Amino acid sequence: MKILVPISKVPDTTSKIAFIENNTKFNPDGVTFIMNPTDEWYALVRAIELKEKQGGEVVVIHVGGAETEQIIRKALAIGADKAVRVDADPTDAYFVATQIANHAKTENYDLIITGKETIDYNSFEIGGMVAELLDIPAVALVSKLEVENGVATLKREIEGGTETVEVKLPLLVGAEKDLAVARIPNMKGIMSARTKPLTVVAAAGTDKLTTVVNYALPEKAKQCKYVSPDNVGELVRLLHEEAKVI
Amino acid sequence: MAVLSFVEIADGKIKKASVEAAYYGSKVAESLGTDSIALVIGEAPADLLATLGQVGVKKVVQANNARFNSFDSKLYTKIVAQAAAESGATVVVLSFNNNGKLLAPRLSVKLKAGYVPGAVELPVFNGNTAVVKKNVFSGKASAEYQVATDVKVISVNPNSLPPIKGTASAEVVQITPTVADTDFTTVVKGVDKITGTIPLTEAELVVSAGRGLKGPENWGMIEELARDMGAATACSRAVADVDWRPHHEHVGQTGLTIRPNLYIAVGISGAIQHLAGVNGSKVIVVINTDPEAPFFKAADYGIVGDAFQVVPKLIEEYMKFKNAH
Numbered sequence A: 001m002k003i004l005v006p007i008s009k010v011p012d013t014t015s016k017i018a019f020i021e022n023n024t025k026f027n028p029d030g031v032t033f034i035m036n037p038t039d040e041w042y043a044l045v046r047a048i049e050l051k052e053k054q055g056g057e058v059v060v061i062h063v064g065g066a067e068t069e070q071i072i073r074k075a076l077a078i079g080a081d082k083a084v085r086v087d088a089d090p091t092d093a094y095f096v097a098t099q100i101a102n103h104a105k106t107e108n109y110d111l112i113i114t115g116k117e118t119i120d121y122n123s124f125e126i127g128g129m130v131a132e133l134l135d136i137p138a139v140a141l142v143s144k145l146e147v148e149n150g151v152a153t154l155k156r157e158i159e160g161g162t163e164t165v166e167v168k169l170p171l172l173v174g175a176e177k178d179l180a181v182a183r184i185p186n187m188k189g190i191m192s193a194r195t196k197p198l199t200v201v202a203a204a205g206t207d208k209l210t211t212v213v214n215y216a217l218p219e220k221a222k223q224c225k226y227v228s229p230d231n232v233g234e235l236v237r238l239l240h241e242e243a244k245v246i
Numbered sequence B: 001m002a003v004l005s006f007v008e009i010a011d012g013k014i015k016k017a018s019v020e021a022a023y024y025g026s027k028v029a030e031s032l033g034t035d036s037i038a039l040v041i042g043e044a045p046a047d048l049l050a051t052l053g054q055v056g057v058k059k060v061v062q063a064n065n066a067r068f069n070s071f072d073s074k075l076y077t078k079i080v081a082q083a084a085a086e087s088g089a090t091v092v093v094l095s096f097n098n099n100g101k102l103l104a105p106r107l108s109v110k111l112k113a114g115y116v117p118g119a120v121e122l123p124v125f126n127g128n129t130a131v132v133k134k135n136v137f138s139g140k141a142s143a144e145y146q147v148a149t150d151v152k153v154i155s156v157n158p159n160s161l162p163p164i165k166g167t168a169s170a171e172v173v174q175i176t177p178t179v180a181d182t183d184f185t186t187v188v189k190g191v192d193k194i195t196g197t198i199p200l201t202e203a204e205l206v207v208s209a210g211r212g213l214k215g216p217e218n219w220g221m222i223e224e225l226a227r228d229m230g231a232a233t234a235c236s237r238a239v240a241d242v243d244w245r246p247h248h249e250h251v252g253q254t255g256l257t258i259r260p261n262l263y264i265a266v267g268i269s270g271a272i273q274h275l276a277g278v279n280g281s282k283v284i285v286v287i288n289t290d291p292e293a294p295f296f297k298a299a300d301y302g303i304v305g306d307a308f309q310v311v312p313k314l315i316e317e318y319m320k321f322k323n324a325h
């Protein structure tokens, strides 16, 4: 089975968020970048588990600049076999999805597993776009994935529960927590990652459908209003009369 | 010209998130001086669909066919795209809920339409260009997306724009989309619903607790408060990890992201990964013994006190309030 895992680069959750150039750019100064958690913990590891059981190959793809090679090497250290980096700034979802789909078209993957959504743009859009560009089925928010005889059985989140579905491969899956148990790269993995193939390709096409024109931080830090533990009735009054939420 | 909203039915009701999407669609239609049309895929009673008129929908188009009842992202993309083309929609609105999150980006590609995922405000139009605000960095900032394509796709973050309801009724008409057998890709084998509780992602009020409660046996008062308030219950990852609470309740970076009107956090420290899932809440109340708990920095109201004393009092005071209103 051939599996493609698109991975994204994001600021570590504890990063201070700030913007520069008149609030049109994220300020990367002093920010540590990591692999998007759901890509690393669930999508990548489930892909590796399936390969270990059934044979095949796991390829990771990333659309981004050379500074992200360290993140790609980490994916190889965890157990991916090969990596592709499309050398371009990921400044629009449609553009990023087009790059991933272009690569996938030439390789005939059985499965593509993305993360849930990135922790920076929180968009949840790359997976759906790639699936439509390839005209293949897709299932998102998947917490269980088994594959047998070319058919995937998946558990996906629905409002207030889960649903089990069956879909024929090729298929795109969006990972959710519980899909796999995160793996920490071991020494052997780290050593072998250095020599695993990482191909850099140029971007194709420049089509963009959206532009971020402005970023903003919340207007002001919240001011917490304290209520005495001996006067809990006051909290109820405030929630009703001031906040108007009950 | 028209604005088309995608509306889902579950358990014989219109999903709350879909009512919000339809309302959002109607507001967009109003600002563009055009009609608000809603699309329903699958079987549903016409009188139920007519109630969409209450949120400004003029016409509901329904692909009323049992074959379409269960969600299939490939099939639904094709049907929504056809309905959008037939109605001449320039804006397609969906909810940023479980199905919408997958359907919307597919539609964006199919219609070659710029897409804004998880809008929190109405778009601002300038000629053919729309600017739409969405949250980024897990609610720590917002971004304005500019979309200039002829057709635009917007998914709306739940609880962003509470619908104001009127009394009008929508006209319901049937459509017959052209689909092929190969468009049916997803076979539903089973559904496992957690019954008796309010789905966390749809709840307006949420009562949540963490390790400060000391043990799973102490959740009775949290459940009681939630029941009295008509709220859903949530928890921190720390307590889900040790099985004090089920994992589907855990909110945060690795759990659910919610945006209720009110989030009451009891005995939760407010780690940044927890905040990532809840800081879109309209009002946050924190109850914690430690005045230095980071959660107070994100709170609107705080009580520095022991949960085992404060929560029973809160139940009592809430019931007084409820009985008086």
Ligand SMILES: Cc1cc2nc3c(=O)[nH]c(=O)nc-3n(C[C@H](O)[C@H](O)[C@H](O)COP(=O)(O)OP(=O)(O)OC[C@H]3O[C@@H](n4cnc5c(N)ncnc54)[C@H](O)[C@@H]3O)c2cc1C
Pocket: A005, A006, A007, A008, A009, A026, A036, A038, A039, A043, A061, A062, A063, A064, A090, A091, A092, A093, A094, A096, A100, A113, A114, A115, A116, A117, A118, A120, A121, A122, A123, A124, A125, A126, A127, A210, A211, A212, A213
């Ligand atoms: C400087 C800058 C400017 C930007 N300007 C815009 C803009 O104008 N308009 C706009 O829409 N977006 C913009 N973005 C956001 C960027 O293009 C997003 O990555 C994109 O919109 C996808 O959204 P997301 O990150 O939320 O990914 P999601 O759709 O939430 O990601 C889902 C999954 O897709 C995969 N994935 C995501 N990104 C990549 C990647 N780069 N390579 C491989 N796989 C990936 C991962 O598996 C991930 O889990 C900008 C980003 C930067 C850094």
Ligand SMILES: Cc1cc2nc3c(=O)[nH]c(=O)nc-3n(C[C@H](O)[C@H](O)[C@H](O)COP(=O)(O)OP(=O)(O)OC[C@H]3O[C@@H](n4cnc5c(N)ncnc54)[C@H](O)[C@@H]3O)c2cc1C
Pocket: A037, B209, B210, B211, B212, B213, B235, B236, B237, B238, B239, B250, B251, B252, B253, B254, B255, B266, B267, B268, B269, B270, B271, B272, B273, B274, B277, B287, B288, B289, B290, B293, B305, B306, B307, B308
């Ligand atoms: C990569 C990563 C991802 C993570 N994702 C998530 C996530 O999605 N969601 C999440 O929640 N966490 C997540 N975490 C864990 C997070 O960092 C915290 O460890 C966790 O949220 C702590 O849970 P807690 O607040 O219940 O426990 P604690 O941090 O132990 O806090 C307990 C609080 O209870 C208070 N307290 C004690 N006794 C009482 C009393 N009698 N009455 C009132 N208050 C009392 C204490 O003062 C304290 O503030 C993640 C961590 C990492 C590293």
